[in-house]
Amino acid sequence: MAIKEALRPGGRSARVQESIHSAVRDLLEEQDRATVTVPQIAARAGVTPSTIYRRWGDLSALLADVALARMRPDSxxxxxxxxxxxxxxxxxxxxxxxxxxxxxxxxxxxxxxxxxxxxxxxxxxxxxxxxxxxxxxxxxxxxxxxxxxxxxxxxxxxxxxxxxxxxxxxxxxxxxxxx
Amino acid sequence: MAIKEALRPGGRSARVQESIHSAVRDLLEEQDRATVTVPQIAARAGVTPSTIYRRWGDLSALLADVALARMRPDSxxxxxxxxxxxxxxxxxxxxxxxxxxxxxxxxxxxxxxxxxxxxxxxxxxxxxxxxxxxxxxxxxxxxxxxxxxxxxxxxxxxxxxxxxxxxxxxxxxxxxxxx
Incomplete structure (x- = not known):
C-alpha cells in the first residue's frame, strides 16, 4: 500500500501503474487467468517486465493489487x-x-x-x-x-x-x- | 471422507489407496509440488490415471487427502x-x-x-x-x-x-x- 498511496495522481508513476493495471484487466477478459504472464502484461502496457517485478515483486502480488483496486470501494x-x-x-x-x-x-x-x-x-x-x-x-x-x-x-x-x-x-x- | 472411511483395512481398495498415497509422498520429496501430475502419480503407483480421477476427482483433492492423512492425528x-x-x-x-x-x-x-x-x-x-x-x-x-x-x-x-x-x-x- 505504501507505494500506491505515495503516488501523485496524474504523475508519471501513477500513469505507469494505471497502464499496467489496465493491461491486466484487458488480458483477464481475453484469456484464462492461469495463462497470463508478466512478459505479456509488460508488452501490453508498454513497459519492461523488470518494471513490474520491481514494483510488485511477483505476478500474484500484481493480480492481487488489481483485484483490490477493483474491489476497493470508491467511497x-x-x-x-x-x-x-x-x-x-x-x-x-x-x-x-x-x-x-x-x-x-x-x-x-x-x-x-x-x-x-x-x-x-x-x-x-x-x-x-x-x-x-x-x-x-x-x-x-x-x-x-x-x-x-x-x-x-x-x-x-x-x-x-x-x-x-x-x-x-x-x-x-x-x-x-x-x- | 465417505470413501476413505468405507475402506476395509487391508482390502484391495485400501491397498490401492495406500500405493497412490505413497507415490504422492515419494514424488513430493523428489520434485516441486507444482510439477507433479496425475499421470506421473498413476505410473508410480501402478494404476491408471482414471483410477485417480474416479476416486479423487482432481489432483488438488488427492494432494489434500494425502496432506490430511499426514496431518490427521493417529489418536x-x-x-x-x-x-x-x-x-x-x-x-x-x-x-x-x-x-x-x-x-x-x-x-x-x-x-x-x-x-x-x-x-x-x-x-x-x-x-x-x-x-x-x-x-x-x-x-x-x-x-x-x-x-x-x-x-x-x-x-x-x-x-x-x-x-x-x-x-x-x-x-x-x-x-x-x-x-
Whole structure:
C-alpha cells in the first residue's frame, strides 16, 4: 500500500501503474487467468517486465493489487451515525464482495503473493475509519473485529459449502461488541 | 471422507489407496509440488490415471487427502477430563500443525480442490468428539468453535504476517465459551 498511496495522481508513476493495471484487466477478459504472464502484461502496457517485478515483486502480488483496486470501494465506509450499524453495513458489503468470483480470486492471489498481510491492512484501515467516527464510544478494536467477524466470513467462503448467512454475521458482530 | 472411511483395512481398495498415497509422498520429496501430475502419480503407483480421477476427482483433492492423512492425528484428541482443557489442547495442536509448511500447503490444496468442505468436516468431527465426552456440560457447539476459534487461526496464518499467539487463542476459546 505504501507505494500506491505515495503516488501523485496524474504523475508519471501513477500513469505507469494505471497502464499496467489496465493491461491486466484487458488480458483477464481475453484469456484464462492461469495463462497470463508478466512478459505479456509488460508488452501490453508498454513497459519492461523488470518494471513490474520491481514494483510488485511477483505476478500474484500484481493480480492481487488489481483485484483490490477493483474491489476497493470508491467511497468511505457508509456512515449511518451509529457505530454498530456502520460495522454491519461494512461487514455485509465485505461478505457480498468476498463471496463473488472476483473476491474469491483476490483471496487466492493475495495468499500466494509475497505480501499476504496486504489485504488485512486495507480491511483494518476501513474498520479503523469507522471506529474513529465514534471516539467517545467503547468499541471492540480492529483486531477483535478482524478475528471475530472478518475471519469467519473469509473462512466460511474458502472452506465451507456455504457462505455465512447475514443473521450469523450480525450475531458475530454482537459477540465482538459484547464484553 | 465417505470413501476413505468405507475402506476395509487391508482390502484391495485400501491397498490401492495406500500405493497412490505413497507415490504422492515419494514424488513430493523428489520434485516441486507444482510439477507433479496425475499421470506421473498413476505410473508410480501402478494404476491408471482414471483410477485417480474416479476416486479423487482432481489432483488438488488427492494432494489434500494425502496432506490430511499426514496431518490427521493417529489418536483421538487429548482427553484431559476437562472440556475447556480438551478444546485448548486441540486448538493449540491445530494452530501448530496449520502454521507448519505442510499445513499451509494443505490449506492451499483444499481450497483449490473440488471439496473445500472436506477440511471442515474433519475439524468438526474432532471437535464433536470432544464435546460428546461432556454430555452434561453446556458447550458452545461445533459451529461456534469453528467460527470463533478455527476461523481466526486459519485466517491469521493465511493473511497476516504472524500466526495467532497462544494467549490470543485462549482468549478466543473463552469468548466461544462465554454467553
Amino acid at each position: 468511505e465506509p457508509a456512515n449511518t451515525g451509529n457505530l454498530r450499524c456502520d460495522v454491519r453495513a461494512w461487514a455485509e458489503q465485505y461478505l457480498d464482495e468476498m463471496s463473488s468470483e472476483p473476491g474469491r480470486n483476490m483471496m487466492r492471489d493475495v495468499q500466494s503473493s509475497a505480501t499476504p498481510g496486504y489485504c488485512v491492512s486495507i480491511i483494518g484501515g476501513q474498520l479503523q475509519t469507522i471506529l474513529d467516527r465514534y471516539p467517545g464510544e467503547p468499541n471492540p478494536g480492529v483486531d477483535r473485529l478482524i478475528n471475530l467477524v472478518v475471519a469467519p466470513t473469509v473462512f466460511r467462503i474458502l472452506f465451507s459449502a456455504a457462505a455465512l448467512e447475514v443473521e450469523e454475521l450480525h450475531r458475530l458482530i454482537e459477540i465482538a461488541f459484547s464484553q | 483421538e484428541p487429548a482427553n484431559t477430563g476437562n472440556l475447556r482443557c480438551d478444546v485448548r489442547a486441540w486448538a493449540e495442536q491445530y494452530l501448530d500443525e496449520m502454521s507448519s509448511e505442510p499445513g499451509r500447503n494443505m490449506m492451499r490444496d483444499v481450497q483449490s480442490s473440488a471439496t473445500p468442505g472436506y477440511c471442515v468436516s474433519i475439524i468438526g468431527g474432532q471437535l464433536q468428539t470432544i464435546l460428546d465426552r461432556y454430555p452434561g456440560e453446556p458447550n458452545p457447539g461445533v459451529d461456534r468453535l469453528i467460527n470463533l476459534v478455527v476461523a481466526p487461526t486459519v485466517f491469521r496464518i493465511l493473511f497476516s504476517a504472524a500466526a495467532l499467539e497462544v494467549e490470543e487463542l485462549h482468549r478466543l476459546i473463552e469468548i466461544a465459551f462465554s454467553q
